[in-house]
Amino acid sequence: DAGVTQSPTHLIKTRGQQVTLRCSPKSGHDTVSWYQQALGQGPQFIFQYYEEEERQRGNFPDRFSGHQFPNYSSELNVNALLLGDSALYLCASSWRGQGWEETQYFGPGTRLLVL
């Protein structure tokens, strides 16, 4: 059973560019959340997608947007990249129907470096 997968593993961009990161959830999961983890910090919640809609959003600017596809996979898009966007971007998947036991399983992340 494949866990959460993310692509690419590493990415280097320059300021002002745009980037798209991809995530495939664990088999049987229908909800995808994205987190940003700066060096030496804990992950920070960006947003969550369920039924192809953004359900919850953290304190991130509109430059960060996303999408969920009918097969539950998801994309994170970041426009007008800033140096401060350099971080490990983590995708986490879960199953909405799991109720209070809902826990999130993380992928290996995409390491983004903005120069």
Next chain:
Amino acid sequence: QKEVEQDPGPLSVPEGAIVSLNCTYSNSAFQYFMWYRQYSRKGPELLMYTYSSGNKEDGRFTAQVDKSSKYISLFIRDSQPSDSATYLCAMVENQAGTALIFGKGTTLSVSS
């Protein structure tokens, strides 16, 4: 004040030691508490989760939650070099609020 406080360490112990990792929090609405382990350059891996107050044991790991003190702990018995990693505490208000709030993480090094 951050919602979740966690001493980043680093914490260095010899093999076989008992390790205690802790987090404090300010939001009394948190009800679900999780511990994740993150190896260098990898994604976090769920170790344990608990609901409300109490203890939960799984092998060498024990998680404790004291909601009256807003304090959670993870104990690792008979620590091994393979336990060397960053340990992140995370918490959430309820089943609808699934945005995990993380601590900074504590870096643990177990020497053989």
